[in-house]
Amino acid sequence: MEELGLETSSIVDNELEELFELSLRMFDTRLPPGVTVLSPFAEDSSLTKVAVEAITATSTKKGDLILGEIPSQIKNKGITVDVKANSASNVITTITADEYAAPGLKTIFSFAVPDQKSGKVELQYLHDYAGINASIGLTANPVVNLSAAFGNSALAVGADVSLDTATKNLTKYNAGLSYTNKDLIASLNL
Known part of the structure; x- marks a missing residue:
């Protein structure tokens, strides 16, 4: 994870899988059967198994403005999730599946929040x-x-x-x- 600007520590062997599961849970609005409240800090939560120790941010100064961005990326089994938060209060998410359905085929789903037309x-x-x-x-x-x-x-x-x-x-x-x-x-x- 260091190449992404993230320093992590982990108490599990499958750190990337836990991070991927965490990203799925962050965007999934459905609760598992029998669960009425989902806590990100529960004992079985990925947040308690993998910790981010440092996040790298980038910024550019244009005149008197400072434009910044905090990127993150999670990869697991041919699926990549990129999330970027910028100083314009936008969160840009791109989910890419490389050769998931067929060799040579790439599927990309992207959106920005709060822009509903993106x-x-x-x-x-x-x-x-x-x-x-x-x-x-x-x-x-x-x-x-x-x-x-x-x-x-x-x-x-x-x-x-x-x-x-x-x-x-x-x-x-x-x-x-x-x-x-x-x-x-x-x-x-x-």
Whole structure:
């Protein structure tokens, strides 16, 4: 955990699993069967098994303002949870599942609190000769993005399209073609 700027001490062998369980409990509003009150300081709580001894914060000074951020990250079995709190009173959370459902597939869920319109789900697929990205906002009238690129070291083609479902209009559309050899690099972008 030191590479994240966190120094921890633990009384259990599976420290990362305990931290991951703690993050799940923090965002889960359901109580286990038979439990009426959930205390983060109960004997079986992850908080009593793993302690954070130090947290690293970063800041930037712009004029008279100091902008700061406190990041944290928990990784467990291909799932990464990133939580950042900043000086604008926003908490930005990103949950990433790497190759959880299929090789080369990454699933990303992100949102910011208190911005209720910031939620987004994204799927990314990466292969030796192809890359595909699809995302949709988690709002009543979301923007849908789709981009793809296919090719090899000599020839590549790609496109990027965004659809605003509220207006039913394409808000962004780009396409490109590239040809490369040892004497020439040519591309066409639309």
